[in-house]
Amino acid sequence: MTQADLEAKAKQAVLGYQKADAEAVAKQAIAEGADLVGVIENGFTAGIQEVGELFAQKKLFLPHIMAAAAAMTAGIDILKPELGGKTAGESKGKFVIATIEGDIHSIGKDIVAIMLGVAGFEVLNLGRDIPCDDIVKACIDNKADIVGSSALMTSTMVNQKTLETKLKAAGIRGSIITNVGGAPVSQDWADQIGADVYSENANDCVKKILEAVGD
Numbered sequence: 520m521t522q523a524d525l526e527a528k529a530k531q532a533v534l535g536y537q538k539a540d541a542e543a544v545a546k547q548a549i550a551e552g553a554d555l556v557g558v559i560e561n562g563f564t565a566g567i568q569e570v571g572e573l574f575a576q577k578k579l580f581l582p583h584i585m586a587a588a589a590a591m592t593a594g595i596d597i598l599k600p601e602l603g604g605k606t607a608g609e610s611k612g613k614f615v616i617a618t619i620e621g622d623i624h625s626i627g628k629d630i631v632a633i634m635l636g637v638a639g640f641e642v643l644n645l646g647r648d649i650p651c652d653d654i655v656k657a658c659i660d661n662k663a664d665i666v667g668s669s670a671l672m673t674s675t676m677v678n679q680k681t682l683e684t685k686l687k688a689a690g691i692r693g694s695i696i697t698n699v700g701g702a703p704v705s706q707d708w709a710d711q712i713g714a715d716v717y718s719e720n721a722n723d724c725v726k727k728i729l730e731a732v733g734d
């Protein structure tokens with residue numbers, strides 16, 4: 520099967536809420552030595568983005584989103600161990616990532632975390648709805664080089680600003696790169712709150728953070 524066919528099948532599995540199909544296409548991609556990052560980005564991610572748009576247009580409802588996310592996660596879970604990532608001593612930097620306080624959206628953040636791992640960063644994924652204080656503590660405890668926060672709602676974006684303030688108060692803002700992302704987040708917002716890097720998606724994040732750490 521061609522790469523394009525595998526990607527189309529992965530996308531269709533998410534759009535059709537078919538967990539078993541998502542797992543099957545992931546296994547097939549591995550067996551055929553396909554470009555697995557391509558299958559994630561152009562297949563599973565493209566599928567969930569389309570579902571997200573249909574949800575926003577009220578053509579789909581919450582159960583659809585849950586089922587599509589479950590299919591995507593099942594496929595990605597099979598691909599993850601095959602993606603490699605950093606090997607000991609080669610880390611490009613320690614990246615702490617979390618969905619910001621009050622926000623439970625985790626799909627995009629998890630995709631970013633996977634791609635950063637593939638690019639050679641040591642990623643500590645704290646999860647979702649993580650209090651700013653806990654993010655700051657994780658940065659200190661792990662001597663993080665970069666901290667990324669995800670916000671999917673206009674009501675939770677403000678906590679990315681709180682995180683900036685708390686990193687300053689903890690005295691570590693000068694020694695850490697801050698990265699913000701999420702659908703309502705923009706370069707303007709990053710400038711407004713004083714975040715170092717805004718990323719539109721996983722690719723953009725890897726590119727800009729590699730630049731920021733001087734790789």
Ligand code: B12
Nearest residue numbers: 571622623624625626627667669672673700701702718720
């Ligand atoms: C899936 C989804 C859910 C799922 C989440 C499942 C999960 N485990 O994540 C469920 C059903 C649980 C859910 C719940 C809710 N949701 Co919702 N949800 C969505 C939906 C449809 C898609 C989001 C998604 O996963 N997109 C796919 C991923 C791949 O894209 P992404 O998240 O944007 O991530 C990419 C980039 O943004 C970027 N990125 C993301 N994070 C980060 C982080 C860093 C560091 C970087 C660098 C980059 C980066 O890279 C990613 C990969 O390319 C959006 C609609 C939309 N169009 O966004 C609504 C949406 C975000 N939800 C919304 C709402 C209101 C809610 C609820 C309050 C609904 C409710 N009434 O209960 C609750 C939230 C409760 C809470 N406290 O958080 C609204 C927010 C409105 C607003 N502007 O504030 C939206 C926009 C829908 C809408 N149009 O109304 N939701």
